[in-house]
Amino acid sequence: MRRADRLFQIIQILRGAKRPLTARALSEELETSVRTVYRDIADLMAQRVPISGEAGIGYVLDRRYDMPPLMLTPDELEAAVLGAQWVAQRSDPALARAARDLIAKITAAVPERLRPYITEPTGATPPPQSAPADVLNAVQLREWIRVGRKLRIGYRDEQGRVSERTIWPVLIGYADTVRLLAAWCELRQEFRHFRMDRISAAWFIGEPYELQRRTLMARWKQHMKQTRGVDLSL
Structure with missing residues (x-):
């Protein structure tokens, strides 16, 4: 080293x-x-x-100490760029553009000796499979999650049955072929994971959650640990 x-x-x-x-x-x-x-x-x-x-x-x-930005090790640099490339290939257009801009900014900011870790990485993400289109405005959805606002959706289940639900969105999950929206469902009174390509309509009603978003997030993580054995704590 x-x-x-x-x-x-x-x-x-x-x-x-x-x-x-x-x-x-x-x-x-x-x-x-x-x-x-x-x-x-x-x-x-x-x-x-x-x-x-x-x-x-x-x-x-000292906890107050702050280092200059982008003092990255080669492994950290490859990890950041690999993650950004994955997002650029699989996310909605706005987030994909942000990921490409991030790679460009990292490339411009790092010393010349580190740039081969960006242009000639040792790993690569597999090409994405085609994904169904979503009707949700992803930019507004992310803003609704950040500020803790409710969303009303029309949702089609696996059997094709359609229902209307008011949900408290928590997190967007990105996979190769679909995106999932984790949310508290007022209809079912429990956490549910909605395939975003099955959401047929959406209304950003603007009503705040009855809980702080961090509390809702903590409860969702606990739900995932209890029901699926997935520990999402950092």
Whole structure:
């Protein structure tokens, strides 16, 4: 690992730590020697990175410290670009355009030595399969999710039966062939996942949820854990 990358990794590890980390713990994470960690910590402190602590006790990073943007490792850079490429290929037009703009901004901002990780990546996303068209305005739907507003939809189930429902949208899920809208359904009084290509009509009624959005999101994550064994906590 290059020294500059190692210094950056030390900052990232300390930033994510919940308690002081010893030089030995850092050396094991970085797969380097304790002596190298001591030297790197001293260099970071000399550069006025706000690390406090001492040998044998542990080091902590001031939570208020903010690094310059786009100090990415090669793996982080490839991960960001790969994710943006997936979104650009499979999302709605507005989000796809934003993903392409993001790749362009990253390419312009990173040092020349890192640009091959964008132009010549080691991984690639498979080409998307054709997906049915959605009637929902995805830009407005994302805004409704952010501000916590209700949506009324006409929905066609697998048997072709149509019903009208008022829902509290939580999250849009993107797959290769369809998009799913996770929401609390007032009709069923439980969380449901609606295929967006089966939504035949939509009205953005603007009525706020009875809960804060973060509370609704937490309850949906708990629902996913209990009913599907999927842990979505970070």
